[in-house]
Amino acid sequence: MKTVKSVLVNKMSSKTLYDKIWDTHLVSEREDGTALIYIDRHLIHEVTSPQAFEGLRLAGRLPWRADANFATPDHNIPTTTEERKQGLEGIKDPVSKIQVRTLDDNCAEFGIFELKMADARQGIVHVVGPEQGATLPGMTIVCGDSHTSTHGALGALAHGIGTSEVEHVLATQCLMQKKARNMLVRIDGQLKAGCTAKDIVLAIIGKIGTAGGTGFTIEFGGEAIQALSVEGRMTVCNMAIEAGARAGLIAVDEKTLDYIKGRPFAPSGELWEQAAQSWRSLVSDTDATFDEVVVLQAEDIEPQVTWGTSPEMVAPITGNVPDPAQEADETKRGNIQQALAYMGLQGGTAIKEIKLDCIFIGSCTNSRIEDLRAAANVVKGKKVANSVEVAMVVPGSGLVKKQAEAEGLDRIFIEAGLEWREPGCSMCLAMNADQLGEGKHCASTSNRNFEGRQGFGGRTHLVSPAMAAAAAIAGHFVDIRELG
Amino acid sequence: MNKFIVEKGVVLPLDRANVDTDFIIPKQFLKSIKRTGFGVNLFDEHRYLDKGLPDTDNSLRPINPDFVLNQSRYRDAKVLLAKDNFGCGSSREHAPWALDDYGFRAILAPSYADIFFNNCFKNGLLPIVLDKATISALFTEVEANEGYQLEVDLEQQTIIKPDGSTIEFSVDAFRKNCLLNGLDDIGLTLEGSETIRNFEKSWRSTAPWYFMTPNATTT
Numbered sequence: 055m056k057t058v059k060s061v062l063v064n065k066m067s068s069k070t071l072y073d074k075i076w077d078t079h080l081v082s083e084r085e086d087g088t089a090l091i092y093i094d095r096h097l098i099h100e101v102t103s104p105q106a107f108e109g110l111r112l113a114g115r116l117p118w119r120a121d122a123n124f125a126t127p128d129h130n131i132p133t134t135t136e137e138r139k140q141g142l143e144g145i146k147d148p149v150s151k152i153q154v155r156t157l158d159d160n161c162a163e164f165g166i167f168e169l170k171m172a173d174a175r176q177g178i179v180h181v182v183g184p185e186q187g188a189t190l191p192g193m194t195i196v197c198g199d200s201h202t203s204t205h206g207a208l209g210a211l212a213h214g215i216g217t218s219e220v221e222h223v224l225a226t227q228c229l230m231q232k233k234a235r236n237m238l239v240r241i242d243g244q245l246k247a248g249c250t251a252k253d254i255v256l257a258i259i260g261k262i263g264t265a266g267g268t269g270f271t272i273e274f275g276g277e278a279i280q281a282l283s284v285e286g287r288m289t290v291c292n293m294a295i296e297a298g299a300r301a302g303l304i305a306v307d308e309k310t311l312d313y314i315k316g317r318p319f320a321p322s323g324e325l326w327e328q329a330a331q332s333w334r335s336l337v338s339d340t341d342a343t344f345d346e347v348v349v350l351q352a353e354d355i356e357p358q359v360t361w362g363t364s365p366e367m368v369a370p371i372t373g374n375v376p377d378p379a380q381e382a383d384e385t386k387r388g389n390i391q392q393a394l395a396y397m398g399l400q401g402g403t404a405i406k407e408i409k410l411d412c413i414f415i416g417s418c419t420n421s422r423i424e425d426l427r428a429a430a431n432v433v434k435g436k437k438v439a440n441s442v443e444v445a446m447v448v449p450g451s452g453l454v455k456k457q458a459e460a461e462g463l464d465r466i467f468i469e470a471g472l473e474w475r476e477p478g479c480s481m482c483l484a485m486n487a488d489q490l491g492e493g494k495h496c497a498s499t500s501n502r503n504f505e506g507r508q509g510f511g512g513r514t515h516l517v518s519p520a521m522a523a524a525a526a527i528a529g530h531f532v533d534i535r536e537l538g
Numbered sequence: 539m540n541k542f543i544v545e546k547g548v549v550l551p552l553d554r555a556n557v558d559t560d561f562i563i564p565k566q567f568l569k570s571i572k573r574t575g576f577g578v579n580l581f582d583e584h585r586y587l588d589k590g591l592p593d594t595d596n597s598l599r600p601i602n603p604d605f606v607l608n609q610s611r612y613r614d615a616k617v618l619l620a621k622d623n624f625g626c627g628s629s630r631e632h633a634p635w636a637l638d639d640y641g642f643r644a645i646l647a648p649s650y651a652d653i654f655f656n657n658c659f660k661n662g663l664l665p666i667v668l669d670k671a672t673i674s675a676l677f678t679e680v681e682a683n684e685g686y687q688l689e690v691d692l693e694q695q696t697i698i699k700p701d702g703s704t705i706e707f708s709v710d711a712f713r714k715n716c717l718l719n720g721l722d723d724i725g726l727t728l729e730g731s732e733t734i735r736n737f738e739k740s741w742r743s744t745a746p747w748y749f750m751t752p753n754a755t756t757t
């Protein structure tokens with residue numbers, strides 16, 4: 055153990071960060087390029103796992119390595135304190151209750167570590183993983199959830215898988231797949247005040263489209279990415295999937311190591327020194343080649359607001375909803391018309407004129423402590439507009455909640471008229487009781503604005519936490535930079 | 539897993555790009571702990587006029603007569619004709635489960651989202667990529683001819699049109715073999731258990747920090 059070297063460095067040829075992690079995890083490869091990749095960490099939640107566990111049972115199989123798994127329920131648990139106090143019984147929807155109970159039972163049966171609903175550390179799996187140190191640089195991480203890309207912010211190769219693959223990983227500790235291609239998205243220069251990680255990633259999606267990253271692993275780099283906190287980097291990687299890429303990655307630096315050090319699942323002592331030494335090599339070699347490179351200037355990025363039903367339907371706060379009549383391409387015109395009809399918006403409307411009925415601050419994109427601080431900073435001493443019917447803040451985990459309360463953020467939100475909830479996915483996908491009403495407009499810090507995503511007939515506008523908070527106060531979108 | 543060899547059936551055209559997984563199967567139906575029974579809620583938000591809930595009798599719900607799935611000419615469709623970036627969004631395998639449960643066996647589109655594409659193969663559903671011009675010609679033919687059927691022959695990698703003409707398609711050799719034989723991925727992978735064990739052993743000694751048990755600080 056004393057002589058563990060930095061094996062992640064291959065001096066022979068220049069590699070991207072993705073190449074490096076891939077190569078160290080390659081178990082075997084067929085001639086056609088189908089490979090078996092070893093998986094270090096498997097994250098599990100209640101929605102996409104029951105059928106996989108059932109499959110194991112039916113085949114008489116056991117998990118290959120139970121201690122590689124980490125579970126927590128998050129998708130359809132209630133978020134009011136009243137309901138949560140009652141434990142499983144507080145879940146009113148009987149079908150949801152069965153699903154959460156099934157996760158508990160499966161974890162107990164197969165000896166899998168679980169942060170149960172009542173645990174103070176429970177939360178959205180993509181918030182909790184990094185928080186517990188269960189996400190480490192250079193790891194391969196999978197979860198039956200597309201936003202697993204979040205963990206790439208720590209230099210881990212992480213992506214979503216389907217339930218059959220969940221079962222496959224449980225049974226074999228491997229994933230069968232072909233290697234993706236390498237894309238670099240570089241953000242040069244410095245972000246302007248008021249612009250955040252969320253605005254960066256929305257601007258990227260606006261530029262390359264929701265299928266722009268299909269078939270690629272995207273590495274986010276450049277000065278503006280390096281300048282982000284680890285939490286901001288998670289926001290960016292979280293939405294790699296919204297650009298079509300299964301995985302997003304960011305190079306490891308001292309900020310990454312500082313973030314991880316001392317977390318429960320992280321190594322310590324001498325092992326930490328060895329690990330940290332090895333992790334420092336988790337960067338793309340300077341002469342590595344990417345199959346595609348996209349460059350954006352940070353100075354050009356303004357606060358972003360989505361106006362349609364796909365994350366690529368996005369505009370700067372100073373802009374307008376597009377006018378379909380101005381669109382020459384027939385397919386695009388049709389898409390815009392369809393989206394505007396669903397959203398109840400007129401082409402050409404100024405983004406700032408869009409009125410909000412609901413504000414949702416939460417989700418694995420933006421529910422970490424920095425996000426809550428940014429939102430609290432905006433609403434402090436102010437009141438939510440009368441026209442806003444529902445405004446809620448849902449912390450990403452029990453530990454985020456505790457930290458926020460220690461800082462008094464909960465008081466700030468409550469005094470401003472926002473609800474302060476228990477951790478979970480909540481209105482990000484509205485599987486629990488937190489649902490956006492039909493025809494209602496919601497400023498949401500989540501990641502998907504698909505039709506019906508936040509509730510049947512609901513109209514989602516994706517924004518940063520500060521922009522959502524400012525919209526809560528004004529009742530319509532405002533340019534956060536004008537608030538001073 | 540279901541085998542896929544040759545499938546022939548009515549083609550249903552879904553003229554919409556970026557069909558996401560919420561469109562295919564809304565989240566309220568993901569609460570089930572089973573793999574079957576999702577077919578009645580396929581495209582739920584467009585197929586019915588009211589809001590769908592699990593455990594309701596779908597036969598009593600008002601249907602949307604304008605939605606293509608409800609048009610009698612497309613009854614019992616087996617082949618789904620779709621547009622770009624089909625299946626984007628979440629990783630939910632409930633999307634292919636719903637398509638399969640409804641009776642679809644093959645999908646034809648210019649492009650798919652990665653995770654969805656992958657999930658289809660695990661469930662005996664064949665997603666075929668065809669170029670845009672071919673897809674748009676098919677849309678025209680399907681809409682012009684009631685009862686339009688296509689035969690998809692995986693072995694030969696061809697689609698046979700009603701007039702006997704054919705369209706060739708490509709498919710990954712490994713996936714083709716799995717579909718033709720209904721092979722179970724896990725069983726196949728476990729045949730190489732020895733290789734996995736050896737890899738694991740050496741990886742554990744190289745990077746022991748990835749093998750720490752919860753709450754432990756040393757291995």
Ligand code: SF4
Binds near residue numbers: 179479
């Ligand atoms: S917060 Fe939303 S996007 Fe994130 S895991 Fe939960 S449902 Fe998925």
